[in-house]
Amino acid sequence: MALTLIDKVWQAHVVEQLGEDTLLYIDRHLIHEVTSPQAFAGLDDAGRKVRRPDLTFGTMDHSISTRSLALDACGPLNKLQLQTLAINCEKHGIELYPVGHKNQGIVHVIGPQQGLIQPGMTVVCGDSHTATHGAFGALAFGIGTSQVEHVLATQTLKQSKAKSMKVEVKGKLPVGVTAKDIILAIIGRIGHAGATGHVIEYCGQAIQDLSMEERMTICNMSIEAGAKAGMIAPDQKTYDYLKGREFAPTGENWTAAVEYWQTLFTDAGAQYDSSVELDAADIAPQITWGTNPGQVVAVNQDIPSPESFSDAIERESAIKALKYMGLSAGQKWEDVEVSHVFIGSCTNSRIEDLRAAAKIAAKGSVKKGVTAIIVPGSVAVKQQAEQESLDKIFIQAGFEWRLPGCSMCLGMNDDILQPGDRCASTSNRNFEGRQGRGARTHLVSPEMAVAAAITGKFTDVRSLGEQI
Amino acid sequence: MSGFIHHSGAGAPLDQANIDTDQIIPKQFLTGVTRSGYGKHLFHDWRYLDLHEQEPNPDFVLNAPQHKGASVLVTRENFGCGSSREHAPWSLADFGFRVIIATSFADIFYGNCINNQLLPVALPSNKMDMLFAAIAHDPSVKIDIDLPSQTVKFADNLVSFEIAAHHKNNLLKGLDAIGQTLEFDPQISNYESKRPAWI
Numbered sequence: 201m202a203l204t205l206i207d208k209v210w211q212a213h214v215v216e217q218l219g220e221d222t223l224l225y226i227d228r229h230l231i232h233e234v235t236s237p238q239a240f241a242g243l244d245d246a247g248r249k250v251r252r253p254d255l256t257f258g259t260m261d262h263s264i265s266t267r268s269l270a271l272d273a274c275g276p277l278n279k280l281q282l283q284t285l286a287i288n289c290e291k292h293g294i295e296l297y298p299v300g301h302k303n304q305g306i307v308h309v310i311g312p313q314q315g316l317i318q319p320g321m322t323v324v325c326g327d328s329h330t331a332t333h334g335a336f337g338a339l340a341f342g343i344g345t346s347q348v349e350h351v352l353a354t355q356t357l358k359q360s361k362a363k364s365m366k367v368e369v370k371g372k373l374p375v376g377v378t379a380k381d382i383i384l385a386i387i388g389r390i391g392h393a394g395a396t397g398h399v400i401e402y403c404g405q406a407i408q409d410l411s412m413e414e415r416m417t418i419c420n421m422s423i424e425a426g427a428k429a430g431m432i433a434p435d436q437k438t439y440d441y442l443k444g445r446e447f448a449p450t451g452e453n454w455t456a457a458v459e460y461w462q463t464l465f466t467d468a469g470a471q472y473d474s475s476v477e478l479d480a481a482d483i484a485p486q487i488t489w490g491t492n493p494g495q496v497v498a499v500n501q502d503i504p505s506p507e508s509f510s511d512a513i514e515r516e517s518a519i520k521a522l523k524y525m526g527l528s529a530g531q532k533w534e535d536v537e538v539s540h541v542f543i544g545s546c547t548n549s550r551i552e553d554l555r556a557a558a559k560i561a562a563k564g565s566v567k568k569g570v571t572a573i574i575v576p577g578s579v580a581v582k583q584q585a586e587q588e589s590l591d592k593i594f595i596q597a598g599f600e601w602r603l604p605g606c607s608m609c610l611g612m613n614d615d616i617l618q619p620g621d622r623c624a625s626t627s628n629r630n631f632e633g634r635q636g637r638g639a640r641t642h643l644v645s646p647e648m649a650v651a652a653a654i655t656g657k658f659t660d661v662r663s664l665g666e667q668i
Numbered sequence: 669m670s671g672f673i674h675h676s677g678a679g680a681p682l683d684q685a686n687i688d689t690d691q692i693i694p695k696q697f698l699t700g701v702t703r704s705g706y707g708k709h710l711f712h713d714w715r716y717l718d719l720h721e722q723e724p725n726p727d728f729v730l731n732a733p734q735h736k737g738a739s740v741l742v743t744r745e746n747f748g749c750g751s752s753r754e755h756a757p758w759s760l761a762d763f764g765f766r767v768i769i770a771t772s773f774a775d776i777f778y779g780n781c782i783n784n785q786l787l788p789v790a791l792p793s794n795k796m797d798m799l800f801a802a803i804a805h806d807p808s809v810k811i812d813i814d815l816p817s818q819t820v821k822f823a824d825n826l827v828s829f830e831i832a833a834h835h836k837n838n839l840l841k842g843l844d845a846i847g848q849t850l851e852f853d854p855q856i857s858n859y860e861s862k863r864p865a866w867i
Contacts, residue, residue: 215859216852221834223852225859227867235753237701248846251856263699277699284701321867328752328776342752342776345703346783346845354849356856360832362775392686393746396775426749428775453866460864492686492749513685513745520684610695610751631690631750633713 202467205433206364206399209339209464213322221358227321228333229256229351230307231294233263233285234612235326239349240288250292251355257316258289258296261306263612266575266602269300274613292352303446305578305604308332308546312416313580315445319434319461324351329546329628330429331422335415336442337434337464339399342423362428363473365395366466368404371480376662378556379414380548380626380645382406382478383421384486384496390476392494395427398473401466402432406480412441413550420547421628424493433465487533487658488630488643490521495630499648499660503536505529524632525640526620533658540623541572541653542635543599543646545609548626549577551584553646558590560650560661566598567656573600573615575607599653611635624652671842672785675766676812677739679822680730681803687743688750689777693759706755707762730763734807741768742799742811748777757784767813769820771796782835785842789813789820795827815840 203211215223229252236258243250250256263281265273272279282299289296297303303310308329311317317333323340324330326348333340347357367386387394400422407418415432422430439458442448449457484498495518497504506518506529522528527536543549543557554576566572574594576582582604585591591601608615609627611634617623619638626649630641644652651661697709708721715730717723724731730738741760747770748756757780760768768781769789781788791799802809802823812821815836820827831839838845849856 216855344754344780449866457866631688
């Protein structure tokens with residue numbers, strides 16, 4: 201029978217079929233400070249142990265300062281949560297990358313970076329952006345804390361199989377358009393809840409042409425379309441990325457692994473539950489105008505009018521979103537000024553993102569009155585950027601160069617915005633209050649974020665040369 | 669954990685689609701290390717005019733006197749979208765909600781509700797309209813939710829809902845999911861013995 205990539209990875213992890221439920225084995229469990237303390241407490245209360253500490257890896261990312269390595273830099277509650285993670289990992293023999301460790305960083309940046317995530321694996325984490333790891337052809341999804349506890353205790357999860365959705369992006373991506381623009385365009389097309397109950401497989405030439413880091417940006421935002429996970433079939437780029445990384449197989453194991461990985465593709469004739477097709481040539485740099493990631497348009501389109509939505513719910517949402525965002529229908533992006541720029545998050549904080557941002561930053565400097573911060577995704581990314589002197593380009597242009605962490609993507613530390621602030625952000629969510637109560641978030645690519653920092657308003661990065 | 673069989677209570681109508689987990693419980697309240705105490709921060713940004721939760725927003729539905737004590741949250745499409753934070757169902761349950769009735773739910777949030785004995789009920793859009801209308805007509809209208817028969821009763825309406833058998837079973841029996849899985853320990857060990865060396 202012809203199988204999809206999703207089917208193959210699923211079937212390889214069935215421990216036991218329990219009626220309509222499947223007991224699924226989990227190959228990698230990533231943990232962080234925010235969603236794990238209650239899971240460990242539950243485990244301790246029941247007198248249970250962590251079944252596979254060797255398959256579990258922890259990092260500190262959500263609650264930490266990006267200005268200081270001190271655990272108490274963001275207050276006693278954050279400190280307690282970080283200390284609790286350290287104590288739990290120590291007690292249960294789990295490898296932890298605490299603040300200051302060379303492997304520390306955002307959980308979805310460090311997993312791939314260390315070679316922990318490999319094709320065909322099942323990967324979970326108490327974080328909805330776990331879908332990132334699907335870029336390697338892994339089935340990776342976010343879970344709640346009760347499930348974190350379940351995985352710690354049993355290394356399995358009970359799951360019902362999600363439906364499959366094929367998202368094919370045909371043709372070549374135009375110059376100046378990025379992976380972030382592809383995924384925002386996809387979410388704009390299928391909607392904020394368009395893939396609920398599905399695992400997406402991304403395919404097509406424009407996806408194959410992407411680097412591994414760009415593929416991570418795509419899979420990362422699968423949840424923003426409501427999907428449980430997003431996957432891309434592994435190929436030579438995947439193997440090349442993994443080879444030589446700390447946790448990648450070596451010697452005979454490498455050969456055996458690659459042989460298996462080469463079987464991980466959707467068979468000809470396999471059926472998906474639904475399919476969507478986009479043409480890469482139609483995609484322009486994207487900007488969200490509303491308060492969910494599906495409320496997005498291209499930079500050369502005007503801010504839409506609520507009346508343009510035929511669906512009553514979308515129309516209602518648009519009215520509310522425009523009000524919150526302080527925008528009006530028909531407004532042009534070049535008339536929308538920003539007060540802040542954030543480059544970072546598990547979506548866009550990898551070395552290629554910073555290289556792309558630096559290329560634009562070298563063309564100008566941050567407009568007076570705009571605060572712009574760059575938060576690398578991990579210690580390794582930060583060091584690499586510094587080796588390439590990207591930090592100097594950013595600092596010279598007026599950006600703040602910070603320590604790695606989740607930072608202003610969700611503002612669990614002190615990187616938060618004030619009411620009315622307007623931010624061009626490379627993160628993944630533009631919900632009301634996400635970056636601070638009353639603050640307005642516009643999701644964009646790193647290149648578009650830098651362009652906004654330089655001009656102080658939303659600017660098509662492709663025309664930046666004419667603007668400065 | 670005790671099971672969920674039946675609940676009867678008044679409804680709080682939150683007539684809005686796409687309510688995300690950042691609205692349900694904003695990030696500044698995720699710094700806890702326990703599962704309790706999140707109810708006072710539920711819908712913080714909408715519920716309070718100030719950051720210190722001293723000034724309730726009189727325009728927010730949960731603050732309306734006629735909806736005080738409501739134990740059934742009634743809302744619209746894609747409720748609970750966004751993050752995987754289980755603090756969302758913890759805050760809803762801690763506030764006093766036992767059932768959430770919506771047009772649809774985000775996947776992770778739905779599962780998190782089941783794991784916390786908070787019953788998520790999805791009803792078709794036209795039935796939701798009827799429920800909102802019934803609450804608008806009489807804020808104290810009793811909403812009866814019966815899990816064994818998978819029905820919701822309000823005013824003169826009886827509406828049935830779908831729920832996966834395993835979710836229903838877990839809610840009804842209040843099962844210890846981990847304890848249940850641990851009964852498959854030999855099967856898990858067997859699976860582990862066959863995992864390739866490189867993984």
